[in-house]
Amino acid sequence: MIVWFRDDLRLADQPALARAAATGQPLICLYIHDPQAAGERPPGAAMRWWLHVTLKALDASLREHGGRLLIVEGAQDEVLDACIAASGASGVFWNRRYGGKAREADAALKSRLRDDGLTVESFSGALLYEPWTVLNQSGEPFQVYTAFWRACRRAGDPPPPEPAPERMIFQRLPAGLTQLASKLDALGFEPKKPDWAAGMRDAWPAGEEAALERLRAFLHSDLEAYADERDDPSGAATSRLSPYLAVGALSPRQAFAALKAAQHGRHGQSATRGETSAEKFLGELGWREFCYYQRFHWPDLAERNLRAAFDAMPWRRDAKALRAWQRGQTGYPLVDAGMRELWHTGWMHNRVRMVVASFVAKHLLLDWREGEAWFWDTLVDADGASNPANWQWVAGSGLDAAPYFRIFNPVLQGQKFDPRGLYVRQWVPEIAGLPDKFVHQPWKASEAQLAQAGVRLGTDYPLPLVEHDRARQRALEAFAKTGKGKSQPVDDERKAKQ
Template sequence: MPFVEVRLSPKKSASAPVIVWFRDDLRLADQPALAHAAATGQPLICLYIHDPQAAGERAPGGAMRWWLHGTLAALDAALHEQGGRLLIMEGAQDEVIDACIAATGATGVFWNRRYGGKEREADAALKARLRDNGLTVESFNGALMYEPWTVLNQSGEPFQVYTAFWRACRRVGDPPPPEPAPERMIFQSLPAGLTRNASKLADLGFLPQKPDWAGGMREAWQAGEEAALERLRTFLADDLEAYADERDEPSVAATSRLSPYLAVGAISPRQAFAALKHAQHGRHGGSPTRRETSAEKFLSELGWREFCYYQRFHWPDLAERNLRAAFDAMPWRRDAKGLRAWQRGLTGYPLVDAGMRELWHTGWMHNRVRMVVASFVAKHLLIDWREGEAWFWDTLVDADGASNPANWQWVAGCGMDAAPYFRIFNPVLQGQKFDPRGLYVRQWVPELAGLPDKMIHQPWKASEAQLAEAGVRLGKDYPLPVVEHDMARQRALEAFAKTGKGKHLAADDDEEKPKRKGKS
């Protein structure tokens, strides 16, 4: 949309509106910017800006665009129920806000903070400029339990070890309780000139056209704040008790599946924390119950999300640069064929292929399998972790600018408090341990469904009779492995040695998630 330079001359009036700028906080409850704007008693303009070229912001991938469409539609419907609407504008963020102020006489702008480096710079510059023009501009914490600059070690430096970071967070105490949606909101009638320039959600191009690849995602997910809260309630009521014991089994629905909602802010971590605490203390006993143990485990996963955002704040180039500089010398391979086989779920390793097919179909993948497939890229194929991270960014409905790169760096060994590079997940052993009956593989790699349990994670070891009975022709119905595990492991260790950090290598290549140790 075309914009012209405008002179900001806000009129100080109780009837003048204020703007609530929605970004990655697409909800009404526990929405600090919305709550503070409503508390002014002034009419509200609820604004969402689609700026495809926003400085410093990473354009959302295909799956996230689809997810955003549904979430924005749900937010608009929720505002309609309150008598308002979501004003969607397309263009440069500063220009859109200036145009909205000029058209409506808005005297204030409220938003929740972002934590990427260039995002913070852009927000700070906009805040300073608007304040210089006499507007009230306030920003708030709507995304985290503990803001990154409030948690530092005794030297005043950022923590580099998760356990030390999370202990420090917990010493601060519980985060503030979540606030309900404002009881009273007055909405501004928008001038015709502004609404003419508004964009319709359908015009943003967030939905796939031809081909429509989102059918599986539509089956798997319901977007919006109400769906997020229902998912949280269901998890706490039905799945929490088994969480600690079963969360690593991909065939079991034991995880929260809240990550897509957290990624777009349809729910806040404070809401999850408060509901979890309520559920944790719902039962009492002389010793920790299974439910309480699971609650603590889930709380630590919320803490890990905080640690990912903490890294993004203190190391803004998280998605581009190895946080451990030694990995700059890593001799990554260019392997377009191997990368394509991985993306399509045709590596010949059933657990890896099941995960990649689940990802393509639903826009999501079980966390245990995420670690295995990421390790396969960086260690079996020796492909730069950034190539795998980019594929996840495009295909995940929970693609998140902090969690996605931080977790890829963790698996690759180059991130903060990362898994050592020499710990190489063996996809066969991982499948046998966490999918022993092959239920997950049978769901997503149905061509192997007829194989016996002992062979389903290593079909190349099945006898001719077993393959014939299952109707599997290796190399035709299902591929042979794109790389042999022992060879790939040795190649990865030799490559790691070239970084100067691989002098003392462990023999066990299938360690579980290591206990995080080290100086903070």
């Protein structure tokens, strides 16, 4: 039996592996690298590195059980056909994908292999609820997150996660298969010259055991403070599980079950609207589900504005401004800190992600797809659902999106969520000597204060690319041209104070 690993790089709660092992037949664990796979977006540079170390960890886990991970580069259908022919396998098992073209390719492959007399089965391994099972009373997909998540929760808890199979028999690879095998290093996933992944190696231990350890640490040490402190980018209250979920080193069912167990053990009462921290985190798992739900029902999520009015948005083209944003040189310290954290670690705090994305779509008036493409290349947790869905949410073009006129003020956001400037000082050290009052707006410091901090604006650290009030007005005028811009404009901070 061939178990085809894709975005499910683990042994526990791996339905395809469990069902294949239950047949009692010898297993071949296969990973195919196909840069041209139908419906699959080629991974960005950071994700390629993350795949490299995660695949290495998965292979080590399989070897502990007497097997190995067979890695083959080539067209998926051709590789599968060759593996079936060389091994004499009688069946193929995989976990489902949710992109439109990927689903179509899987369905065609399943039909063809079954016509050839093989057993072919697919399973739910990436989500808590299958997208086609959650519909409104009219039988249509939900377009509002809260209604979607309520419907999911009414359906009851998802099935509990399954442990790794206790017994797995592995097929000795015949010569024909060993000749097909590719060495992981030969895929070129890991950077060599220059080696830009050192910060990511320090930040992200790879593999299933590292994922489970991170989950345990979050639930036992960090959950108590989650709801109250998760917006503090200098703290450690977020789960940091997204990279493991993105490659399937951890399943959402494992996170859900562990969270429910932690709820029974203790309750972290949140000061925010009376919610518990556990409930708040459960909602974040729900938001991930909603992103995949959107990808399932609107497969062109990464290419098309889900709100058609945004097709008339007069986006600007400004390569210089885009490059300054990518390099963390916009002159807004919170934005720059986030972009530098991203480049160094392959990850960015969620609150800061919203600010830097808003800065692209609204302060710079650049098409959200340009920012999304940069995140796709630099995030270790980039996936084809959450990445574009969240960008469309911030830009205002997506389902249940933030209104376009909700324009994050980077200064006020920094003062509110990083009041002592700890996050900014970590990632923008050239202004670390400024007083708290000016660390988020260095252009307001006096010449004497700048000199005392050793800061020469325009030399050591750039002046702002755009002035907030002018950029905000330009964005609102552009939005008005779509015919949807007549709503009363409200800054997010002003709204929060009402």
